[in-house]
Amino acid sequence: MFLIIFIFYNYMRSITLLFLLMPVLGWSQNLVPNPSFEEYEECPTEAGQPERALYWHSARESSDYLNACAPGDEINSQSIDVPTNHAGYQEAATGSAYCGLFTYVAIDDYREYIQCELLSPLTEAQTYYFSMKVSRGEGFGVPFDHYNVATNNVGAYFTTSANDNVNNPLGIFDFAHINFTEIITDTNNWVLLTGQFIPDAAYTHMALGNFFQFDQTVLLNLDGNPNYAAYYLIDDVCLSVNPECDVENFVQPTSKLPVEIIELNANYLEIYANDRVELQVCSIDGKILLAVELVEGYNRYSIGSIKAGIVVLRFIESKSVSIIKYFKP
Secondary structure: OOEEEEEEEEOOOEEEEEEEEOOOOOOOOOOOOOOOOOOEOOOOOOOOOHHHEOOEEEEEOOOEEEEOOOOOOOOOOOOOOOOEEOOEEOOOOOOOEEEEEEEEEOOOOOOOEEEEEOOOOOOOOOOEEEEEEEEEEOOOOOOOOOOOEEEOOEEEEEEOOOOEOOOEOOOOOOOOOEEEOOOOOOOOOOEEEEEEEOOOOOOOEEEEEOOOOHHHOOEEEOOOOOOOEEEEEEEEEEEEOOOOOOOOOOOOOOOOOOEEEEEEOOOEEEEEEOOOEEEEEEEOOOOEEEEEEEOOEEEEEEOOOOOOEEEEEEEEOOOOEEEEEEEEO
């Protein structure tokens, strides 16, 4: 449980700060940006626009971004509204958006991957815990009622560089760092998949999909008609060193702020520190935009290049973390 206090600080001008107070329990984070696909700059208008979900893109063929903000007047192959779309009817596990991809199509080796850059590189020999929620798309309307196959081998593959679906598509390896062998048939509920792995390299990117050849994939036909396709919806993706992996980036800060905020505006911040404190200026999804060590006394830093929106300030001491969130003009 946490307490949110709104502090109105007046110094030359008014600033609204959201000061989060929580007990000290150590801290960790979800390394997956935009894990529930809720953040976007532009609504999707048709299938095949995963890049409209911030920080995600297609790494093979063309996966989908489905959002309640999308047009939803007619159900067809381009319908990407939520909850009703070309995959059927499914409420989002969290919020009003999710992604969708084919793990099997009865055309050559067609399948789709979606990929993101992790918030920080993975550490070799460190155990990481993974989870995501998956629901099978059953199709909605002719010919899209032919999502009549369920598969296993929905998983995650990690790389040290980005891929794209045109110039550098991610391959088919008969291997995935995290792979789920159960066949997922449920179209009504979200199925929580959990796993863990120890990386052998400082991986920076994560892709989701079926990374196995179809002769190495179990194909369960569900209606007796010729196999057509298997389509899965994905939401609430998490990768963390914490086994209680959560879709939210989280910290447990102290209730006492270790610095005095003198000025905080669109272009710079002025802080008086009583001792040496590490400062991280982060985006709302946890990406570090600026990291400095505050010296004892007066500190001033430019933040004019940081994009407008909600910005998080993390003040890190040896055994605690304090946070301020504010809206940067």
